[in-house]
Amino acid sequence: MLFVLLLFLIISIFLEGTLTSLPLVFLCLLCMTIILRDLRLFVAAFFSGIFLDAFALRPIGETSIFFLIVVLLVLLYQRKYEINTYPFMFIASFVGSLIYLLAFDYHGAFIEACASAVIAVLLLALIRYVDKQFAIAHF
Amino acid sequence: MSVNHWVASELQTGYNTGMKRVKAVFPIFLLFILISVIILFFAQTPVTVGLQFITLPIQRLVFGMNFQPTNAPTSIQQLQEENNQLRVQLAQMQEMQKDNQALHDQFETTTPAPQKLLPADIVGTQQNALILDKGEEDAVHVGDVVVYKNNLIGSITRTTPHVALVTLLSDPSTSFTATTTKTSANGIVTSEDGGAIVFGNVVLTDKLEQNDIVETKGSMAVDGKGYPQQLIVGKIVSINKQASSLFQSAKLQSLVNLSQLRMVFVMN
Numbered sequence: 001m002l003f004v005l006l007l008f009l010i011i012s013i014f015l016e017g018t019l020t021s022l023p024l025v026f027l028c029l030l031c032m033t034i035i036l037r038d039l040r041l042f043v044a045a046f047f048s049g050i051f052l053d054a055f056a057l058r059p060i061g062e063t064s065i066f067f068l069i070v071v072l073l074v075l076l077y078q079r080k081y082e083i084n085t086y087p088f089m090f091i092a093s094f095v096g097s098l099i100y101l102l103a104f105d106y107h108g109a110f111i112e113a114c115a116s117a118v119i120a121v122l123l124l125a126l127i128r129y130v131d132k133q134f135a136i137a138h139f
Numbered sequence: 140m141s142v143n144h145w146v147a148s149e150l151q152t153g154y155n156t157g158m159k160r161v162k163a164v165f166p167i168f169l170l171f172i173l174i175s176v177i178i179l180f181f182a183q184t185p186v187t188v189g190l191q192f193i194t195l196p197i198q199r200l201v202f203g204m205n206f207q208p209t210n211a212p213t214s215i216q217q218l219q220e221e222n223n224q225l226r227v228q229l230a231q232m233q234e235m236q237k238d239n240q241a242l243h244d245q246f247e248t249t250t251p252a253p254q255k256l257l258p259a260d261i262v263g264t265q266q267n268a269l270i271l272d273k274g275e276e277d278a279v280h281v282g283d284v285v286v287y288k289n290n291l292i293g294s295i296t297r298t299t300p301h302v303a304l305v306t307l308l309s310d311p312s313t314s315f316t317a318t319t320t321k322t323s324a325n326g327i328v329t330s331e332d333g334g335a336i337v338f339g340n341v342v343l344t345d346k347l348e349q350n351d352i353v354e355t356k357g358s359m360a361v362d363g364k365g366y367p368q369q370l371i372v373g374k375i376v377s378i379n380k381q382a383s384s385l386f387q388s389a390k391l392q393s394l395v396n397l398s399q400l401r402m403v404f405v406m407n
Binding site (some may be wrong): 015054057 | 163164167168171172174175176177178179183186187190191193194197198201202262263264265266267270297299302303304311332334
């Protein structure tokens, strides 16, 4: 599962750094946080942010700080509430994407945040499906 | 051991592990935040240069995979290309009629002058921006103008040693003076939030015509930065003129299809 998530993360870094302005890395990281709930997420958040900044010609480190804070908040939130749900994914991805897009001065942030929320839910469904197939194959 | 005891012991183990992890969250978070802040404020250049040795080839590869050159253009594309070329030629002809013919014959150079152009490959796209594979080490500076043929693409807004960011005309920060080639109407080129390029602040007494070409009027600063004259911004596709308004405006369409571009030229 970790391998699949990392693969998604790497692909999303390449895509966001080269072709699209949608916050794919953020969405992927959110999915990873919801599923893994692990300290290794901080490593993923740090390095994905660093590479994304290098790709997008932003000051290196600022995206990492944003990702690290998001991972921390989600990990703290999951102590009290269930986070592995579609409504949480939708709301968290919408709010997070909106803040991310506004913070990094993207135009049309609201529309992109709506699109991001839909993509995030689909991504979570895809990851769950892949996980299920993987579990069936190895049972 | 009964199943209930086993489940209870597993839950306890899981809880203990979870508590340890929760306690470890803050030190690890703070460690990475600290590293990020150090990079952000104290080690920006070396880390950027180091990372771009990795990211630049990847960007070239990914962008190259996405870029589909049309080796066999369709008849519609050929006609569009031909149409664009004819419009450019028409604009140039009209410009020549207005200026002194002899002076043009003497210089007989295309605009911009070829010796000032640095070819650069596009290795990435962002919202209203392109990433080029040339940077400070190739003498690319902030403020340099980027063109394709004699079409204005945008200007350099950020540079690193090996990479530069071009802000396109569709970015809301765009603002420069321009003029139409046929009717010599003066105005300011800006961009709406949706990405449309607008030729605005044109007084009502000036005439705007559909399909007329808009080109830069020239707004060079003392240091040589800024837009030179006669770079084509686009053609007028719609006109907004109301008698009650002080000014009229027009929406422009670039003659260059950015999605088909692989290489541009930096004027420096």
